Amino acid sequence: MLSFIVRRLLQTLPIILAVAALIFLMFSVIPGTFASSMSDDGRSVLDAEVMARMNKEFGLEDPVYVRFGKYIAQLATFDLGTSFRSRQPVADVIAERLWPTAQLALASMLFAIAVGVPLGFIAALRPGSWIDTFSMVGAVSGLSLPKFWLGLMLMYLFALVLGWLPSFGYGGGSLRYLILPSIALGVAPLALLARTTRAAVLEIMNADFVRTARSKGMSESKVVRWHLTRNALVIILTTIGLQFGTVIGQAVVIEKLFSWPGLGSLLVDSVTLRDIPVVQGSILVIVLLFLLINMLVDVLCAIIDPRIKYT
């Protein structure tokens, strides 16, 4: 088990290298630097000399492979560099934003799991019933709604019309502020989880071992509790792990919309400013989070399913 975890952690290294290389490549192709972005308001023209000095200061005049090498060397000492904008260590900037994003991602996934999984179960156990039809139509709609639109509608209804919840902001971490963005972000994974759960349960319902369980004289509720749930859980857990990645990625839109001070909005701002060290750092942290969560899922699956080997 421990060697499995260590091996998985080592496997993340090449992925991180690849991600870092990709970002470097991207920023060497798109036009604009941190210095030029300072004068992007179209009125002031930054002195060419000042721009050159800034570029030199940030080490931006070196060729891209030299900068990449330096960055990787830096990364090896767990140093993410210094933000161009705030002149603070990137690690500090990200640490500040990490918790709000984690809160948002966790809350929306909890919402998705708490509603989606039971819904999928009920739909599968009563196929063709109105609950089944209703929830599956709902799931398709949930998957196809644009998140920013959904966010706006939630704001309109619960903040503006009903006045129950604050429309946006972090509110110092108050739960009331967390509700609307979590729902907006959680609807898509909820829909997907409901569908996956339904499909998994339906498939297992037709498995031979469920027929064996019935032939033992077991009631349907015992069949579900003793034989179905664990088998369905493996599939559900895997879906949850993958959905975590999607949620963190899509948090960018929701965080911007709800002025949520998380990694997503930090990322958007830093891209606009060409604050490369912060962009690098944020994406690496997001990738790492995704990998860690999926590693956790794999460990859980291996605990549930004895056929899975730690490899």
Next chain:
Amino acid sequence: MTGQPILEVENLRIDLALGGKRFPAVQDVSFTIDRGETLGLVGESGCGKSITALSLIGLLRDPLMIGGGTIRFNGREIQNLSASEMRKLRGNRISMIFQEPMTALNPLSPVGRQIAEMFVLHKGASWNEAEKLAVEALASVRVPAPERRVKDYPHQLSGGMRQRVMIAIALACGPDLLLADEPTTALDVTVQAEILDLIRELSSAKGTAVLMISHDLGLIANMCRRVGVMYAGRLVEERNAEDVFRSPSHPYTRGLVASLPQLGARARHGRQRLKEIAGVVPPVSAFPEGCRFNPRCYASTERCRAEDPGVTALGDGSFVRCHHHE
């Protein structure tokens, strides 16, 4: 009580609902099984033998359902029992072994626990007691080191071992009737014999009657005194096992017996095509008029195409369903 058969099936019909219509997948099936007796049921795939067994244990699922007839178990009609009444019989008094030992056990549950469930469900045992009884049950099907094996998961056991576990489950509560649906089809030949011996031995020790379903005539001949032959949802012949092989009455049974490959036949007669019955079993929605076997029958006449042959008694409880029986 002793003279009464354990199972009496009369005019059983099983319907298949397809596109709003109901087709009889099994029709006019009648047979009885005495206490402790082993009845064989043979036929090609799709002839309705498996669903007949499933109907006896109340496990038919949509789109299949019992369409008529009576099933008397221990003198009591059970085809209309409520779900909860049926559950008391199922596993406890009537149990079943399936064809695929690979998939018939829950892959995520230790086999000991899967056996123990029987004692919890039907004997009111606690999980602790049940786990102990499971070790005994596993020992009774001659699994070596049962106290260690109970903790194994199905994927750690061979096919034969898994089928032993299935037998332990099926016989855990000492049922009156065991439905064995092709219990050895998926196993190696050498393992087959062991499993069949085990079923024979344990069922006779506990006085359990067995309905042995197979497409393997040799196996049936070995295990059963009486044999029913099914074709396209009907019993076409029921005889003593010996008679069926020595002098099969129904043309279909004759075809089956003739198609048995014989060891050494090539050495004696040179290379020959294996005998087969031309054609395939018709789908449920397209059973022919008259005798259902007539399109494939060598003896088919005008009468066979027009008129459904009734049952002709041959004495001693045997019968054949053919216009041309001998």
